[in-house]
Structure formats: structure tokens, C-alpha cells
Amino acid sequence: MNFLLQANIPIPKDIPLPLPVPEPILVFVLVFSFLVHIVFVNLMLGGSLLTFWCQIKGLKNKEYDELAHEIAKTITVNKSLAVVMGVAPLLSINTLYTMYFYTANSLTGLMWIAIIPLVTVAFLLTYLHKYTWRIFENNKAVHISIIALACLIFLFIPLIFLTNINLMLFPEKWGLIKGFISALTLPNVFPRYLHFIFASLSVTGLFLFWYIGRKKYPFETIFKNLNRYDIKKKAYSLVLTASVIQFLIGPIVLVTLPSKGVGWNLIFIIFIGASIAIPAMYWIYRAIVGKPEHINNNFWKIAICLTITVIFMGSGRHIYRSNSLAPHQKMMAQKTKDFIKASEEARKNPVEDELEIDESLGDVAVGGALFAQNCSACHAKDVKVVGPPIIEMATIYKDNAEDLKKWIKNPGKRRADAPQMPSFEGKLSDDELAELSKYILTIK
């Protein structure tokens, strides 16, 4: 093979085991469970940001502080579901894209493992914030700082995930990456990040509209001055604004995608997904500018349209990944096959350990070589390594080769400071034992 060849793209061999279930099922589980996971992540992040914003507003208008408290209560549930729903896509991507995903994890390893303590701290902060509402009633600066810190962590975590999920797509870049920061600056990470942030705001707006609009929700007993309509209108405005911004960021994400995974199938899916969101935007606009009693009209249609959009965008995301990696995966599969074949051949024709005969030892040369191969891991000439030194053996068994051979075949345990020696019965032939003991007994 040509060593001077310019090498830029690695091909690892895959885990040489078949996929546990047919690939389409894994893809379905991956795409679907990821969407469920990301919706709860959206609600967790969006909820935290809204809580923060409402609490700032609550400094002037006490009722907004109450609203912040109400939103904060939802974070507890959404964050727990976000974590547990994240396990299924994690397992599925590990299984489907093993080498790609693990390579990305490893190259950004410190930041990747930092997700665990960071998220733990952020979760603890959200609880601290929630359960100290009354304690810090007169110390709002401290209280708001707690949620602000949680927000900062929540805003940072998605960057780590996006960096990894982006890096796994580009084996041609793996050789250039030195830690998280260099992976972060690969193209497309930041546009995708913004896309995610505004999706979070949009999803949370829609959730809030539903949450405070429920008949069972005791809005009037909690709030005196605020009314449902105002908050609902605000929630819808948030959905509309964030979604319109999505329409601007979306094309940027698409344009900055490295071209290798962009195909017509991708463009098609993305455009259908985007166009389904358009009627939803229209209905939301009508609800905002319309009469208060009509604000609930079309809510479920809006929710369904946006859900379909999300499903299309999630599928598009997978199509891009699948397009990008297909050629490399094909080569990797071939490589894995070749490796298994080479390994099989090597098993059939193993390299035998030849004795390294040191001729200068004269007639104990064979014994010396046998000793080096079988014994020298534990025994040295005049120091205790694992077992006693050879000099000691030679003294104990002086002129008694028979007992020495017996011991080597079936050793007992005599020394407290040394572990039991393994038996060489069947590992060494009688001739070999004779040569070996001959060598041992010559050592002085």
C-alpha cells in the first residue's frame, strides 16, 4: 500500500454485529422519539426563558411575578420528560450511527461529559428557584439570578448536542478537530442553533396558550388584574413572531448546509413542511386581530398543522443525515467485511511464537528460551518479581530435577507473599520440562 498517499478521510470498521432490528424501524424510533424529546426540551428551555422574562416584568407588575411562578411549575414536569424521552433517540442513534456518533462524542469528550453535571446543576437551580419563591420574596435580585443562571445553562447545552450531531456528519473533518471549540466552529452549527431557539419559543407560546386556556385552570382565582384573553393573545403573538423568524432562519440553515447531503428529497420535504405552517400562521394572525371571543377558534387546527410541520422538519433532518453518510457507510460496510475476512485468515494461520534461542547459553539454550517464554513474566534471576528469584529455586532443588518438574506441573502454594503459580501440566512436554529444569538448576 502507498504510505505517501494523502489521507484526509478515515474509514473505521464498524461493530461487526448485525443491527438488532430492521433499519427502517430504528429510523422510525429515532426520528419519532427525538421529536417527542425535543418538544419537551423546547418547553423546558422556552418555559425557563418565559419565567425569567415574566419575573423581570413582575418587578413592576406583581401579577406577572405570579404568572412567572405558574410557568415555573411546568418546568419541573417538562424537564423530567425531556430527559427520559431523550434516552430512546440516544440509544437509537448509538445503534444506527455507532461509529459516527461515538467518534463525535470522543473528539469533543470533555464538553460532552460536562453535559451531565451542567444539566444536573441547571435542574437543581430550577427547583431552588421554584421552592424559594416566598423565601426570596423581598430579595428578587437573588431569586431572578437563580433562574437566569439556569437559563444560561439551558441555552448552552443545545450547542454541545448540535456540535456533536453536526460533527458526526463529516468524517472528512475528524482529523482536523482538536476539542469542542474547533468542532463548534464548523459551518452550520449556529444557524441550526438559532433555528432551535426560536422553535422553543414558538412551541412554548403554543403550550402556554393551551395551558392557561384550559377550562379547569383556575385563572381568575390566581390573577386579579390580568385576564385570560390578554395572556392568550400574548402567547399567540409569541408563536407568530417566533415562527415568522423561523421562516427567515430556515432558508439560512438550508443554504449553509454543506452540499453533500442536500438532495431533491430533502428540499421537497422541507418545503412541504414549511408550507403546512402557512395556514397556521394565518389562523394565528386572525385570532390575534379578531374579537376576544373568537381567540380560541382554530386552535386545534393550528396545533395539528404545526405538529405536521415539525414531523416534516424532523424527517428532513434525518434525510440530510442519511444522504450525507450513505456513501461513507457503504465503504465502511465493505471495510468491515474485509477486516472480518483478514481476521479469519489470521486465525486459520496463526503466527507461532518461535523460541528465541540464545546460542551463547550452550547446552541450556533451549531451556533458557523456554524460561524466557513461559516463566520470565514472574521470575527474574536474583530479585522477586511476582514469584521468587531463580537463584532460590536452584538452591531449593539442587540435584533434584524431578521434584522441580513435579512442582512446575502441579504447583502448590507455599509463600504468603506470592500468589499461587499456574499449572504447566499439558502446556509443556516432558522434554521441554527437562530442558527447562536443566536451565533453572544451572543458574547461580
Added chain:
Amino acid sequence: MDIPLFHLDWLNNRMLIALIATVHALINHSLAVGFLPLMAWLENKGVMNSGPTEITDARWDKMVYKMMWTAFIITTTIGAMTGVGIWFSVSLVSPNSIASLIRVFYYAWFVEWTVFVTEVVLILIYFLTWKNSNKSIKAKTRHIKFGWYLSVFSWVTMAIIVSILGFMMDPGNWKNDKNLITAFTNPLYIPQLLYRTPLAMVLGGTLALFLASVFTKRGEEIRTNTFKLISKWILCWLPFAVAGSAYYFKVIPETQLANMNVAIGTQAFQQWYDIMWKVILGATSIILITAILGLWKPKMLRAPFLAITLLFALAFMGLFERVREFIRKPYIISEYMYSNLLREEDYPLYKKDGLLKWATYSSTPVITKENKIEAGRNVFMLACSRCHTTQGVNSVVDVFDKMYGSTGKPFDETMMKNYISNLHNARAYMPPFPGNKKEIDAIVAYIKQLQITGEVLEGAQETGVTLNPEQSVEAFKATAEKNLAKEKTDIENIKKK
């Protein structure tokens, strides 16, 4: 060798997993499996002992709620995230083994996941609807039922995971029969479950005693009553925990001996085994004393003492986990993959061609005089770094120095070479060295350099990776083209004939 190797040169890679996994297992056993049924039981006691006009004893209920609050906060933050953390850390430190396991156990993990989702939903319902359920006896009864459902699901989650843990240690099964049924029928499954379940109950009780001492005041009647009830709970489970561990104990050496037919390897194991006995004996006695005091002299129990009892109980379990880890060696998946992440069946290939040639990432596919040290570093990374560091925990320099009598003198080259080529005979818990003779020379040169310079080894997360030109797309294409050209000439030759 196929995935860039993450490496922590001070902490030690396995320590990263061990830290996260131990925290997770301790929280899971003491705050979920063993704690939740106790909470449901105590909540029910509040209803039983309340006056005829009340739904529940309000003060009692509030105390139990506070205990549950603690469990809720810890399990849904540290508990949940260390659970995910096991995935994260194992995928960094031991990617090939976890990837192989998922390919076989995907179903099991999927089922586990659905149970786990249910568990999380139930704990959210159980905790978050607690206060509202106090409005009617019907709602309260339903609430307590949810407590029991939750307890069952948290136990089932553990029961499934234990099967996979047991499977990893059972020799032979991986080769013949890789599936969930063999995981459940492996010889260590039932013993592990019989030990973990009652131990979790005891841990849950010990923790509850401590929390009760925090949430009530000295001399209060409510405190005495709680102590008595929880002590009864502990005393009920403690004999089973002892019996379960004794049974597990009895089974461990059998399996372990099958794993390590060379008796030498048992010395290090024996040390852990002996420590474990002592700690278990100590922990059991102190828990027993605490529970007996709690039942007959509850006033004598105070928070600091209860905290100590809790620590002992946790150490009990922690040591068991250590021993469990140990008996798996030298494999990470029994008789299939060694703890260096290389498959046993690929060893002849590595011995023939060398490890470096087949590594996807290696700056030295061919060893020369000039790159010997660098090659040694690469071999160390591939063959040793999962368990050894250069200067930190379980450092390779330290273990050699200790073996050669802690003299601090430069290591003897020949002795090291002989040792490394046969180390699996001398230390049965270590895998055989996977490469060829030249690679042994290189690694010896590298370790000798480490001894003198004290330099450290950085993992792929810091230095990135150097591609092995032989394992690149470019080489792959060149070979493919060559094969194609050869085919063409072959066909032409046949045509000519």
C-alpha cells in the same frame, strides 16, 4: 482502535464510569427501589391512624411528604442525570463494548425504557398530586395506590438492568446465545436480584430514618412513632439482605473461577473479597443496632448517628459493586471482548500485522527507529489506556515500579519485554498483549521514557486524531481501483486464451 480514544490521564477512565455509576446505583437503590414502597406504606399509616373525621393525620402526612420531596428532588436531578451519565461516560470510555451490547440488547433496553418512562410519569403524578389528593378520602386512597404502582415500576426497571449486568459476567453465553432470555437465565441473575432487592429496602429504610430525624424534632411523639415503624421495616428486610448477599457471595467465586482459570489472578480479587466481608459485617451490625434502638429506645437515635449508619449501609453496597466489576476481568464482554475493547478473535491478526496497522487512528502504522517512542505511545493508547494512566490512578509506571520492588531504578528492558508478552499468565485479570514483537519493543521504550520524564498522555478530546493513511478512504479507493484493474486484465487474459 476504530473510534478516537477519549482518555483521562489523571482520574483514570474507568474511575469516571465508576464514580457516575456508583452515585446512580446508590440513589436508585436507596431513594427509589427501597424508598418508594416505604413512603407509600407510611402514607397509608397516616390514613389508618387518623381520627374518624379526618382524611389523614395532617402532621404525619406532612412529614412523609417532606421525605418524599427530598427523594423527588434528588431522583429527578442527580438520579436521572447520573443514569444518562452512565451512557455518556461508557460511550466515551468504552465505546466498542457498549455499542456491541446495544446491538444485542436493543429490545431489552427499549422495554426498559418504556418501564422507565412509566416510572417517571408515575413519580411526577405521585409527588405533584400529593397535596391535592388530601381533599377527599377517595383521592387519597387512589394516591396511595399510585405510590404502590410507582414502587413496582421502579423495581422492574432495576430487575431488567440487572439481567444485562449479569449477562456481561457470565462466561460463554455471549458466543453461543446472545439474547435476552439467556440474560435472564444467567447464573448470576437470581442471586443479584435476591441480594439487591432486600438491600435496597434496608438502604431506603436507613435513609428514611435519617430524613425523619431531620424533619422532626427531638422528643416529639411523631418522631418516636416514625422511628419505630421504619425500624420495623429495616428489621424485616435485614435478614433477607444478609441471606441474599451470602448467596450472591457463594455464586461469585464459581463464576469468577470459570473466568480466571489461572489461580494467580485471584490474589487481588481475594483482597477485595476480604475487605468486603469485613465491611458487610460491620455495616450489618450497625444497621441492626440502629434498628433495634429505633424500635425500643427511639429517643436515643440522633441525626449524626443515623448519618453514620447510612454511610455504612452505602459502603456495603459500594463494595459489592467493586467486586462485581472485578470478576468480569480480563473481559469486558465475557470471552468476546477484552477490557482493552479488542475482540479475542482478532488477536491472531494483530499479532501477525501489528495493532498499529489496523488502527483507524495511528500516526505510526509502520514502526521505525525514529518513531519508536511515538509508536509506543500509540500502542499504549490502544492497548492499555482503558485501565491504566501514565502518571495518575493505576499508572503504568507505578505498577511496574511496585512489581520491581519500588526501587525507583530504571526498569530492565528485557524483563519488561518478557513480562508484557506473558502478562496474562502472571496477571490473569489482564488481557494478553494484543500486538506484535516490534510493538512490545516500542511500548517498553515508551514506558521507560515515561518513567524518566513523567510526561502525561492526552486523549483525543484534547489532541484530536492522526489518521492512519492505510485506513483512509483514499487507500480504500486505491485498493478498489487496483482490484478493478486486476479484474480487467484477468478478463482480458481469459479472452485472449
